Amino acid sequence: MTLILASASPRRRELLAQLGLGNAAFQFSVQPADIDESLRAGEAPAPFVRRLALEKAQAGLAASADANAVVLGSDTIVVCNDTILGKPADSDEAFAMLSSLSGRTHQVMTAVALCSAARTESVLVCTEVTFTALTAAQIHAYIASGEPMDKAGAYGIQGLGGSFVKQLQGSYSAVVGLPLVETRELLQKMHII
Numbered sequence: 001m002t003l004i005l006a007s008a009s010p011r012r013r014e015l016l017a018q019l020g021l022g023n024a025a026f027q028f029s030v031q032p033a034d035i036d037e038s039l040r041a042g043e044a045p046a047p048f049v050r051r052l053a054l055e056k057a058q059a060g061l062a063a064s065a066d067a068n069a070v071v072l073g074s075d076t077i078v079v080c081n082d083t084i085l086g087k088p089a090d091s092d093e094a095f096a097m098l099s100s101l102s103g104r105t106h107q108v109m110t111a112v113a114l115c116s117a118a119r120t121e122s123v124l125v126c127t128e129v130t131f132t133a134l135t136a137a138q139i140h141a142y143i144a145s146g147e148p149m150d151k152a153g154a155y156g157i158q159g160l161g162g163s164f165v166k167q168l169q170g171s172y173s174a175v176v177g178l179p180l181v182e183t184r185e186l187l188q189k190m191h192i193i
Protein backbone atom coordinates (compact mmCIF):
# COMPACT_ATOMS: atom_id res chain seq x y z
CA MET A 1 0.00 0.00 0.00
CA THR A 2 1.25 3.43 -0.91
CA LEU A 3 0.12 6.68 0.70
CA ILE A 4 0.30 9.59 -1.74
CA LEU A 5 0.14 13.19 -0.55
CA ALA A 6 -1.58 15.10 -3.37
CA SER A 7 -0.15 18.47 -2.35
CA ALA A 8 2.50 20.95 -3.39
CA SER A 9 2.50 22.48 0.09
CA PRO A 10 5.80 22.00 1.96
CA ARG A 11 3.85 22.60 5.21
CA ARG A 12 1.58 19.63 4.55
CA ARG A 13 4.59 17.41 3.77
CA GLU A 14 6.23 18.38 7.06
CA LEU A 15 3.02 17.91 9.04
CA LEU A 16 2.40 14.48 7.52
CA ALA A 17 5.98 13.52 8.38
CA GLN A 18 5.21 14.64 11.96
CA LEU A 19 2.74 11.74 12.14
CA GLY A 20 5.73 9.42 11.87
CA LEU A 21 4.90 8.31 8.34
CA GLY A 22 8.11 9.48 6.71
CA ASN A 23 10.31 6.92 8.46
CA ALA A 24 11.95 3.75 7.22
CA ALA A 25 8.94 1.58 8.11
CA PHE A 26 6.42 3.65 6.23
CA GLN A 27 6.99 5.94 3.27
CA PHE A 28 4.66 8.33 1.59
CA SER A 29 5.16 9.94 -1.80
CA VAL A 30 4.23 13.44 -2.90
CA GLN A 31 2.36 14.03 -6.16
CA PRO A 32 0.63 17.43 -6.30
CA ALA A 33 -2.82 17.42 -7.90
CA ASP A 34 -3.73 20.30 -10.19
CA ILE A 35 -7.45 21.07 -9.95
CA ASP A 36 -9.69 24.04 -10.69
CA GLU A 37 -10.01 25.80 -7.31
CA SER A 38 -12.75 28.26 -8.26
CA LEU A 39 -15.83 28.77 -6.10
CA ARG A 40 -19.15 27.67 -7.61
CA ALA A 41 -22.12 30.05 -7.62
CA GLY A 42 -23.92 29.87 -4.27
CA GLU A 43 -21.35 27.54 -2.71
CA ALA A 44 -20.80 28.12 1.04
CA PRO A 45 -17.28 28.03 2.56
CA ALA A 46 -17.53 24.63 4.34
CA PRO A 47 -18.82 22.61 1.33
CA PHE A 48 -16.33 24.48 -0.89
CA VAL A 49 -13.24 23.56 1.14
CA ARG A 50 -14.48 19.96 1.55
CA ARG A 51 -15.04 19.66 -2.21
CA LEU A 52 -11.54 20.96 -3.03
CA ALA A 53 -9.88 18.50 -0.61
CA LEU A 54 -11.89 15.66 -2.13
CA GLU A 55 -11.16 16.71 -5.71
CA LYS A 56 -7.42 16.91 -4.96
CA ALA A 57 -7.51 13.38 -3.51
CA GLN A 58 -9.60 12.05 -6.42
CA ALA A 59 -7.31 13.69 -9.00
CA GLY A 60 -4.31 12.17 -7.24
CA LEU A 61 -5.93 8.74 -7.27
CA ALA A 62 -6.83 9.02 -10.97
CA ALA A 63 -3.22 9.98 -11.79
CA SER A 64 -1.71 7.12 -9.78
CA ALA A 65 -0.57 3.95 -11.51
CA ASP A 66 -0.83 2.05 -8.21
CA ALA A 67 -4.24 0.38 -7.83
CA ASN A 68 -3.66 0.04 -4.07
CA ALA A 69 -2.78 3.67 -3.48
CA VAL A 70 -4.48 5.78 -0.84
CA VAL A 71 -4.35 9.49 -1.65
CA LEU A 72 -4.57 12.40 0.79
CA GLY A 73 -5.90 15.74 -0.46
CA SER A 74 -6.32 18.85 1.66
CA ASP A 75 -7.41 22.45 1.33
CA THR A 76 -7.28 25.51 3.61
CA ILE A 77 -9.32 28.69 3.36
CA VAL A 78 -9.73 31.72 5.58
CA VAL A 79 -13.26 33.02 6.13
CA CYS A 80 -13.69 36.58 7.37
CA ASN A 81 -17.17 38.08 7.70
CA ASP A 82 -18.49 35.29 5.43
CA THR A 83 -15.96 36.20 2.72
CA ILE A 84 -13.60 33.45 1.57
CA LEU A 85 -9.97 34.48 1.42
CA GLY A 86 -7.74 32.19 -0.61
CA LYS A 87 -4.17 33.00 -1.62
CA PRO A 88 -3.64 36.66 -2.58
CA ALA A 89 -3.02 37.25 -6.30
CA ASP A 90 -0.77 40.26 -5.65
CA SER A 91 0.38 42.61 -2.90
CA ASP A 92 -2.71 44.85 -3.22
CA GLU A 93 -4.94 41.87 -2.55
CA ALA A 94 -2.68 40.78 0.32
CA PHE A 95 -3.03 44.29 1.80
CA ALA A 96 -6.83 44.17 1.50
CA MET A 97 -6.96 40.70 3.11
CA LEU A 98 -4.69 41.61 6.03
CA SER A 99 -6.61 44.87 6.59
CA SER A 100 -9.86 42.91 6.81
CA LEU A 101 -8.31 40.48 9.33
CA SER A 102 -6.84 43.27 11.52
CA GLY A 103 -8.40 43.45 15.00
CA ARG A 104 -11.01 40.78 14.18
CA THR A 105 -11.78 37.11 14.63
CA HIS A 106 -11.87 34.93 11.50
CA GLN A 107 -12.25 31.22 10.78
CA VAL A 108 -9.65 28.99 9.17
CA MET A 109 -11.22 25.94 7.55
CA THR A 110 -9.07 23.00 6.57
CA ALA A 111 -10.54 19.90 4.96
CA VAL A 112 -8.71 16.59 4.54
CA ALA A 113 -9.87 13.76 2.28
CA LEU A 114 -8.47 10.26 1.94
CA CYS A 115 -9.41 8.27 -1.17
CA SER A 116 -8.69 4.69 -2.16
CA ALA A 117 -10.30 2.74 -4.99
CA ALA A 118 -12.79 1.31 -2.48
CA ARG A 119 -13.36 4.05 0.03
CA THR A 120 -13.39 7.78 0.78
CA GLU A 121 -13.21 9.46 4.18
CA SER A 122 -12.98 13.16 4.93
CA VAL A 123 -12.96 15.65 7.78
CA LEU A 124 -13.41 19.40 8.16
CA VAL A 125 -11.67 21.33 10.92
CA CYS A 126 -12.68 24.90 11.73
CA THR A 127 -10.44 27.10 13.90
CA GLU A 128 -11.19 30.58 15.23
CA VAL A 129 -8.25 32.97 15.00
CA THR A 130 -8.21 36.51 16.43
CA PHE A 131 -5.78 39.06 15.03
CA THR A 132 -4.41 42.01 16.93
CA ALA A 133 -4.96 45.43 15.30
CA LEU A 134 -2.38 46.05 12.56
CA THR A 135 -1.17 49.38 11.24
CA ALA A 136 -0.81 49.99 7.50
CA ALA A 137 2.97 50.21 8.01
CA GLN A 138 3.02 46.78 9.72
CA ILE A 139 0.99 45.27 6.88
CA HIS A 140 3.29 46.77 4.22
CA ALA A 141 6.39 45.50 6.04
CA TYR A 142 4.85 42.03 6.31
CA ILE A 143 3.98 41.94 2.61
CA ALA A 144 7.55 43.05 1.79
CA SER A 145 8.80 39.93 3.63
CA GLY A 146 7.18 37.81 0.89
CA GLU A 147 5.55 35.50 3.44
CA PRO A 148 1.86 36.19 2.61
CA MET A 149 1.89 35.32 -1.08
CA ASP A 150 1.40 31.54 -1.12
CA LYS A 151 -0.88 31.38 1.90
CA ALA A 152 -4.65 31.50 2.39
CA GLY A 153 -5.68 34.79 4.01
CA ALA A 154 -2.21 36.22 3.19
CA TYR A 155 -0.55 35.11 6.43
CA GLY A 156 1.43 32.26 7.91
CA ILE A 157 0.82 31.55 11.59
CA GLN A 158 4.01 29.46 11.63
CA GLY A 159 6.12 32.44 10.51
CA LEU A 160 6.22 36.20 10.98
CA GLY A 161 2.42 36.22 10.85
CA GLY A 162 2.36 34.36 14.17
CA SER A 163 2.90 37.64 15.99
CA PHE A 164 -0.46 38.93 14.68
CA VAL A 165 -2.38 36.12 16.37
CA LYS A 166 -3.78 37.18 19.73
CA GLN A 167 -5.97 34.14 20.28
CA LEU A 168 -6.63 30.77 18.69
CA GLN A 169 -9.42 28.33 19.41
CA GLY A 170 -9.14 25.02 17.62
CA SER A 171 -6.26 23.32 15.82
CA TYR A 172 -2.95 25.12 15.24
CA SER A 173 -1.76 22.46 12.77
CA ALA A 174 -5.01 22.85 10.78
CA VAL A 175 -4.24 26.55 10.36
CA VAL A 176 -0.77 25.67 9.04
CA GLY A 177 -2.40 23.27 6.55
CA LEU A 178 -3.06 19.80 8.01
CA PRO A 179 -4.83 18.99 11.31
CA LEU A 180 -2.62 16.41 13.02
CA VAL A 181 -5.20 14.82 15.36
CA GLU A 182 -7.95 14.51 12.76
CA THR A 183 -5.56 13.33 10.02
CA ARG A 184 -4.23 10.60 12.32
CA GLU A 185 -7.83 9.53 13.03
CA LEU A 186 -8.62 9.40 9.29
CA LEU A 187 -5.51 7.31 8.59
CA GLN A 188 -6.56 4.92 11.39
CA LYS A 189 -10.09 4.70 9.99
CA MET A 190 -8.62 3.70 6.61
CA HIS A 191 -6.32 1.17 8.38
CA ILE A 192 -3.20 2.92 7.12
CA ILE A 193 -1.69 3.29 10.58
Ligand SMILES: Cc1cn([C@H]2C[C@H](O)[C@@H](COP(=O)(O)OP(=O)(O)OP(=O)(O)O)O2)c(=O)[nH]c1=O
Nearest residue numbers: 007008009075076151152155156157175176177
Ligand atom coordinates in the same frame (compact mmCIF):
# COMPACT_ATOMS: atom_id res chain seq x y z
C1 LIG B 1 -3.75 30.50 7.27
C2 LIG B 1 -2.49 29.81 6.83
C3 LIG B 1 -2.41 29.17 5.61
N1 LIG B 1 -1.24 28.55 5.22
C4 LIG B 1 -1.13 27.85 3.92
C5 LIG B 1 -1.55 26.38 3.97
C6 LIG B 1 -1.73 26.05 2.52
O1 LIG B 1 -0.47 25.62 1.98
C7 LIG B 1 -2.11 27.39 1.90
C8 LIG B 1 -3.53 27.36 1.41
O2 LIG B 1 -3.55 26.92 0.10
P1 LIG B 1 -4.16 25.52 -0.37
O3 LIG B 1 -4.80 25.77 -1.71
O4 LIG B 1 -4.98 24.89 0.71
O5 LIG B 1 -2.88 24.59 -0.55
P2 LIG B 1 -1.60 24.73 -1.49
O6 LIG B 1 -1.99 25.30 -2.83
O7 LIG B 1 -0.51 25.45 -0.73
O8 LIG B 1 -1.15 23.24 -1.67
P3 LIG B 1 -1.97 22.03 -2.38
O9 LIG B 1 -3.24 22.59 -2.98
O10 LIG B 1 -1.06 21.49 -3.43
O11 LIG B 1 -2.23 21.06 -1.26
O12 LIG B 1 -1.97 28.38 2.93
C9 LIG B 1 -0.12 28.57 6.05
O13 LIG B 1 0.93 28.02 5.69
N2 LIG B 1 -0.21 29.19 7.26
C10 LIG B 1 -1.33 29.82 7.71
O14 LIG B 1 -1.34 30.37 8.83
